[in-house]
Amino acid sequence: MAELKPYRDSYYLWKYIPSTPAAALFVVLFSLGTCYIAWCIVKTRAFFCIVFTIGGLFEIVGYCARAVAKDRTEQLMPYVIQSLFILLAPALFAASVYMVLGRLIRCLRTESLSIVPARWLTTTFVCGDVISFVVQGTGGGVMVTANSMKTGESIILGGLFVQIIVFGLFVVTSAIFHARLNKRPTEPSLGKHSTWRSTMVMLYVASAFIMIRSIFRVVEYIMGNNGYPLSHEWTLYVFDAVLMLGVVSVFAWRFPGDIVPRKVQDFETVDGPMEMQGTGHDYSRTG
Structure with missing residues (x-):
């Protein structure tokens, strides 16, 4: 029978015995979702979405670590691996969301409607995301190398605040772009097979999920190791997994x-398929 064991003296890494079945379930679900998206990437050659699959792999590794931690509650590495990989995966999902909006703006020929110049939109938000990723990763590294849980958690908290601020600015940018496009539609956006609205719905839903999860994580780290979220496993699964x-x-x-590039049939204009060539825009760039 699994037993909760201290990491050192009377200090416990876990406040509960992690559930192997729950972790295994999410390993399977994230694996299925990630494999499907990887197949879509290959099929459509949307290689800019590879970072999303890396995020999916992070989730898989994180929950695998939780699955095996049931009988290793006194060991540091399973705890840190699951904590760090599950923590960082949303930053990779967010980076993909940023890139989608940048490319959508270019495909619809709506660069003038974005409050952030299209050529800088992806770079700006991804750089903010990278800063958040690095800060959170550094916090996880401090937890392991410097053996300082409290310092590491404080650094991670700073990275989460950066993530929330950047994501908030992105949501505002998306909403303004959406409102302007509704008022001043372009030919590609009026195409009978145009899918930009469903793409925006996807971005809004994904953004809402990531934002709620990030706020939960901030609350979790503010309340500390003895707070309710870190003391009850269900909160991780409901507000993160x-x-x-x-x-x-x-x-x-x-x-x-x-x-x-070269696949724009879903953005047809009323006169026919939109041509990428000769538009004066470089669609080969990321974002």
């Missing part, structure tokens, strides 16, 4: 494979 699985699901539902 389920929400991130929702992000994977909605991304799979409206996979942005039609906003890649």
Whole structure:
């Protein structure tokens, strides 16, 4: 029978014995979702979405570590691996969301409607996301190398605040772009097979899930190791695992494979298919 064991003296890494069946279930679900998105990437050549699959792999590794931690509650590495990989995966999902909006703006020829110049939109938000990723990763590294849980948690908290701020600005940028496009539609956006609205729905839903999860994580780290969220396993699954699985699901539902170079039939104009060539825009760039 599994027993909760201290890491050192009377200090416990876990406040409960992690559930192997729950972790295994999400390993399977994230694996299915990630494999499907990987297949979509290959099929549509939407290679800019590879970072999303890496996020899915992070989730899989994280929950695998939780699955084996049941009988290793006194060991540091399973705890840190599951904590760090599950923590960082949403930053990779967010990076993909940023790139989708940038490419969508270019495909619809709506650069003038974005409050952030289209050529800088993806770079700006992804850089903010990278900063958040690095800060959170550094916090996880401090937990292991410096053996300082409290310092590491404080650093991670800073990275989460950066993530929330950047994501908030992205949501505002998306909403303004959406409102302007509704008022001043372009030919590609009026096409009978145009899918930009469903793409925006996907971005909004994914953004909401990531934002709620990030706020939960901030509350979790503010309350500390003895707080309710870290003392009860269900909170992780409800406010992180389920929400991130929702992000994977909605991304799979409206996979942005039609906003890649040479594949724009879903953005037809009323006069016929939109031509990428000769528009004066370089669609080969990321974002």
